[in-house]
Amino acid sequence: MNKNRLLQLLMAHQDRPVSGQEISDDLQVSRTAVWKQIEELRKNGYEIEAASRRGYRLVRIPDRVGTEEIMLHLTTARLGRPIIYKDTVTSTQEIVREEAEKGAKEGLIAVANEQMQGRGRLGRVWQSRPEQGIWMSLLLRPQVPPRYAPQLTLLSAVALAEALDSYLPEPTTIKWPNDIRIHKRKVAGILTEMQADMDEVQTVIVGMGINVNQNDGDFTEELAEKAGSIRQYAGVRQSRPQVIASILKSYETWYNEYLTNGFGAVKAAWTAKADTLGSFIQVETSRQTVEGKALRITEEGALQVQRSDGNTQTVHSGEILD
Numbered sequence: 001m002n003k004n005r006l007l008q009l010l011m012a013h014q015d016r017p018v019s020g021q022e023i024s025d026d027l028q029v030s031r032t033a034v035w036k037q038i039e040e041l042r043k044n045g046y047e048i049e050a051a052s053r054r055g056y057r058l059v060r061i062p063d064r065v066g067t068e069e070i071m072l073h074l075t076t077a078r079l080g081r082p083i084i085y086k087d088t089v090t091s092t093q094e095i096v097r098e099e100a101e102k103g104a105k106e107g108l109i110a111v112a113n114e115q116m117q118g119r120g121r122l123g124r125v126w127q128s129r130p131e132q133g134i135w136m137s138l139l140l141r142p143q144v145p146p147r148y149a150p151q152l153t154l155l156s157a158v159a160l161a162e163a164l165d166s167y168l169p170e171p172t173t174i175k176w177p178n179d180i181r182i183h184k185r186k187v188a189g190i191l192t193e194m195q196a197d198m199d200e201v202q203t204v205i206v207g208m209g210i211n212v213n214q215n216d217g218d219f220t221e222e223l224a225e226k227a228g229s230i231r232q233y234a235g236v237r238q239s240r241p242q243v244i245a246s247i248l249k250s251y252e253t254w255y256n257e258y259l260t261n262g263f264g265a266v267k268a269a270w271t272a273k274a275d276t277l278g279s280f281i282q283v284e285t286s287r288q289t290v291e292g293k294a295l296r297i298t299e300e301g302a303l304q305v306q307r308s309d310g311n312t313q314t315v316h317s318g319e320i321l322d
């Protein structure tokens with residue numbers, strides 16, 4: 001039976017109970033099957049009142065990022081289809097990698113309530129506590145040469161930042177290459193991992209970590225000054241499944257634009273949201289610290305810096321110091 005349809009029915013009638021008969025007619029299943037499914041929902045934390053003869057009423061929806069909860073809000077054609085949900089994982093990147101190896105199609109996502117080994121770039125740790133955020137990875141199989149892969153990191157930043165803006169009182173900014181910030185505090189980070197052969201990308205796994213419902217005091221001491229959550233700026237808790245659906249919608253729109261028309265519009269949108277272009281910066285790379293004025297990003301997603309000696313240096317990966 002379609003669990004999603006049952007949830008939709010219950011949600012549409014939160015003001016009054018729906019009878020078992022009505023549900024079984026609508027879903028074309030027996031009343032016993034309805035009852036079993038109701039029990040299943042209860043196990044997942046849904047509070048459902050059952051009044052004899054009058055039927056079932058949904059009283060409380062759990063704060064869950066499970067497949068059904070996301071499906072209720074999902075409006076995309078390809079992204080988030082299918083969804084793999086796990087309560088606890090090492091990293092959602094691993095789940096998607098395993099699926100990709102088994103031949104999974106573009107669009108698959110993995111979402112977890114908690115990551116035990118959430119990671120950032122260069123082996124850094126990504127704090128992914130239960131309930132508080134969105135820890136999600138997306139599988140893409142774009143047919144582009146490997147040198148264009150960094151463009152996908154920038155595309156991800158634009159798509160994610162725009163989606164989060166609709167939940168915030170003021171727009172987010174992007175710090176090169178992948179930090180989504182508000183008031184200089186990081187609300188989301190992106191990790192792009194690619195597998196490619198000489199001339200074509202095989203898979204890109206885009207990991208997105210979004211701080212949604214953390215309150216003051218929920219971040220570790222190390223992060224207290226540099227991290228922020230949507231809740232801290234919006235003032236209210238947000239529904240994580242709804243935010244996920246918004247992100248995937250925004251992502252699909254930008255990804256289609258990119259596949260059809262190339263990097264131009266993504267680059268323009270990224271540039272408009274960048275909070276460091278035009279200012280004097282210090283970028284730490286694996287070999288040196290580059291100082292100068294941040295000029296622009298290149299077609300390959302690299303950052304161009306004009307040094308004080310007048311020369312322009314292109315930085316492919318690194319960290320802008322605050």
Ligand code: BT5
Pocket residue numbers: 090091092093115117118119120121122124125126127128134135136137178179186187188189190191206207208209210211223226227228
């Ligand atoms: C990133 O790395 O920002 C990429 C984060 C990607 C996380 C997602 S969650 C789903 C998927 N599964 C994973 O295992 N990862 C992806 P980077 O630019 O290297 O930034 C890492 C730095 O951000 C850390 O060194 C901390 O300073 C800071 N940080 C860690 N956790 C944070 C959090 N929850 N919020 C804000 N900042 C955080």
